[in-house]
Amino acid sequence: MAIIEAIATTYLEADAASVTFSSIPTTYEHLQVRGSHRTSAGTSGQPFYIELNATAGTGYSSHGMIGTDTTVSGQPQTGTAAIAIWDGTHGTLVNAADYATIIMDVMDYRNANKNTTVQLFMADAMTLSGASRVTFASGLWDDTAAITQIKFTPSSGNMVRGSEFTLYGLNSS
Amino acid sequence: MAAFTVISAAELGASAASFTISSISASYDHLYMTISARDSKSAYYNNLEFRFNGDSTPYSCTYLIAQTATPTSSRNTSSEIGDVLTTMAADSTLADTFSTTTIWIPNYSNTSNDKPCLIKSVVPNNSTTDDQWRVQLTAGLWASTDAIDEIRVKSDGASELMQYTSYVLYGINGA
DSSP states (O other): OOSEEEEEEEEOSSOBSOEEEOSOOSOOSEEEEEEEEOBSSSOSEEEEEEEETTBOTTOEEEEEEEEETTEEEEEEEEEESSEEEEEEEEOTTSOTTOOEEEEEEEETTTOTTSOEEEEEEEEEOTTSTTTOEEEEEEEEESOOSOOOOEEEEESSSOBOTTOEEEEEEEOOO | OOSEEEEEEEEOSSOBSEEEEOOOOSOSSEEEEEEEEEEOSSSSEEEEEEEETTOOOOEEEEEEEESSSSOEEEEEOTTTOSSEEEEEEETTSSTTOOEEEEEEEETTTOSSSOEEEEEEEEEOOSOOSTTSOEEEEEEEEEOOOSOOOOEEEEESTTOOBOTTOEEEEEEEOOO
């Protein structure tokens, strides 16, 4: 058995409001998502939302360390309806060929003794002065349920054609 | 040959001050470790220590940390620390919440070079209050040319790693 297995890949052939991985098997130790995405909204940077198990509510938090051109900042959020990453994607004010990127690690995603914690490493709007971002962040869902669904949604507009996400499973034996 | 191999994996059945992975084979190119940890200290975070081959010297670390709206960078040298340090959630954070850490140790068995490592850690919490959350990047160094064959992971001070703290150590091969 391979230690890292590709569970699913979604490549958008047409614009879509969101990308969802469903029916995630509970046979791995960790999950990882690698994605490339941009939106149809008339924005530079814009929030990017990650919802787990189709559950909204207020049980999410996120905390980020963000580099914006020559400025660095910390960004805490709690009580949100999804893991919310400030300027985690971008729209049409950025060069058309530039996509934001995300690497998200979800450790112990099926451990019933632990809330879900994710690590996020993101890059965004790299060619746009004043809006380029590099982000290292945490996401928290205050729930110990096994993760069976992950949904990625931009705050406005659709994710455009060419956006792509792959979900990997990491084994521990 | 598989690129990734699981060397060791475990979850603590009860709190413990530390755990140690010994007799690490030198047959891989790199090591990669994931750790999900929570500390018993009455605080929002505590140091998580990595010690290689039982050696308490010489280590140095450079940190990039956000725990307020203004991130900071700092450094410890070998006269100040006896381990590579990162951060983990402690017992004042939201119940059932564990920090996550990944550590890359490239060329861990190369006997010509010192041993650098790159660590990414997050301390999540349901709070936006300063110093009740943390994200941290650590550039660590064990200034030794010895091959790493043992890793001890420990809580800083008298506190313990809480039950359900877990890890996976992977060996990574090149082509």
